[in-house]
Amino acid sequence: MPTRTAAQLREEAAREYDAFLASCPARQLLDRISDKWVTLILTALADGPQRYSDLSRRIAGVSQKMLTQTLRSLERDGLLTRSVTPSVPVRVDYELTPLGETLMPLIASIKTWAETHMPQVNAARETYDDVSATA
């Protein structure tokens, strides 16, 4: 009997890999911007500072919970600032930080690739699905 079973070895490898992925900057970035609402919020804020209710209206499909949650996480990451004006009723403005703005060109290049190549991808999907259906 080995000191460690095969199952234990596999588990260990998976843990190490998780650690590797967690420390990988590119992975972290992808996790961040791939969030459903992140790019929408960032793009909306690229037009300038906006209030919570403005964002809520522009990004029509988002729930209060997800909007708040996403805004908080972006604030935490230093990508936007949250400023509260303690009037009655309260007013909260969100604004991109310089760091947040550096992200915009990247989002733009993602958009460009998407507009250029996604039609091909969709065409490939249809072909694939047709063949599968025939078989």
Place this chain on the structure above:
Amino acid sequence: MPTRTAAQLREEAAREYDAFLASCPARQLLDRISDKWVTLILTALADGPQRYSDLSRRIAGVSQKMLTQTLRSLERDGLLTRSVTPSVPVRVDYELTPLGETLMPLIASIKTWAETHMPQVNAARETYDDVSATA
């Protein structure tokens, strides 16, 4: 009583928004590449064609299920090809398509942003967490 309740209106808005997001090329692309294993597989294949077992070894943390599932979806999208050699035992090779290769520069720019700016993001996180803990 209105012909449609507030809840119904909200539901309708959410559906429309879902449809909008589903048809948005940039959203589709992000959904595709943000998958945990997609960029790993694509990057591995950038070195040239590889067998299933090669990929499985290089991407140590992936389960058989996810590797197969991800490879199939990438094949469906026309980003890579799957070729079976009916020997005994079977041999299956995966290879990037030209379309798949066009994705590599984009992945590279994501990597570049990440390496340049993620340290700042992480620093912002620590500051944010410290302040929260103090408060």
Place this chain on the structure above:
DNA sequence: CGGGATCCAAGTAGATACTG
């Protein structure tokens, strides 16, 4: 107005066992 707290439904990934 701008949330916080809670509950719940649904999709998703991993482990395990089996196969042409």
Place this chain on the structure above:
DNA sequence: CAGTATCTACTTGGATCCCG
């Protein structure tokens, strides 16, 4: 070798109600 099939556990997001 290169998968498929199934079951379970966990994560996630929406709905709802409440508050300063």
